[in-house]
Amino acid sequence: PVLFKVKKLWKVELLMWLYYLFRLPGFDIWLQRRLIDRPADDFRFGDTPYQTGLKILQKAKVTENDLFIDLGSGRGKMVFLAALACHCQAVGIELLPSYNILCNRIANNLHLEDQVQFINDDFLECDLTGVSVIFTACTTWSRMPHDLLLDRVEELPDGVRWISAGQEQRHPDLNLVGADTLLFSWGYEDVWFYEVKHQTSSTTASSD
Template sequence: MEIARATEIFDRLYSSVPAYEIAQSEKKRTGKLDASTTYGEIVPQAFYEVLSAVTPREGEVFYDLGSGTGKATLLAALAFPFRRSVGIELLPGLGDAARQVLGQFDAQVRPQLPADHQQRQIEFIDGDFLQADLSEADVVFAHGTCYPHEVIHGLAMKLAELRPGARVVFVGHTFDTPELGFLRMMKMRTDWGSALAALYQRR
């Protein structure tokens, strides 16, 4: 689907989701107050440009590691030909918000979309991405400017196990992992400012 149409749908679905408030209260409720749960979100056009640079192909599987209210996951499913888009989020209240938006999407938007969109799977999983099974992932996105060193280290090991050919877009850090071939850096606008996205391909 054209990015303009995807953005229109996306803006409607997310117009009244108080993401930062949910993140703040979930951090307090769960006691997960460290830097890794610092919140921030993608903006559609910039996300689209960065993801386009790793050329998502028909039938591939997308993962967002640390998916928040699900913006990147939903937009990936709308604007690219992924067969399946999965978000993994540590704070359950954010996962609940993502599933609520997905419920609205399924009820109000999906039935109006072309047949190929009707079949696309979108899923939001509560949990720690460091424990997740990423064996089916073809394109992995993570927006983790504030992830601390130990999380980055854990992620680097996890991403080294992706299947050959899988692509990674990491916003906020670079990896020095031999299994990940560096593709390029891109400037990416987010809702909190400008960041750098590092693009890799699993060797």
């Protein structure tokens, strides 16, 4: 199992189990969601299993030279997996404060604070400078944030890899490089792999 093949990953899972032992995800989300002006559909709970996550990272060719970011990172499983399996810098962006607090606590306990970071922020507004791999689990979002997030493609440089689980992305600057159907905590889901390549308009100038 991936849990024991990837160094320290079992420790991450153990700490998650301990920290969330008496926290019901649905109730936890409900308590915090009332403080945030976003539709309830944006806060449905779901996890990416480690086996699935590893397949995604391998297909996206994530390496130690990448900066991986999970937009809507939840309990942080994909972030920890990317850091530990690919030895890259990994960041999670999450609106619900408790998830970020507990994830950063796990990172500190395992001395991963220089490699892993969880930020309490809106992924529609967060800083994407230097990011080379973006992961989004769109199944748990309403349509509004999904459409607004696509507007941010224009600010990304060519070569950034965009991974979308549960929702095909339609943007002229996102080139499809692959797709797969993988198992998530809520069932099988399609996953699309894109690369940013901006369309350039060429104009023909005439000279006298």
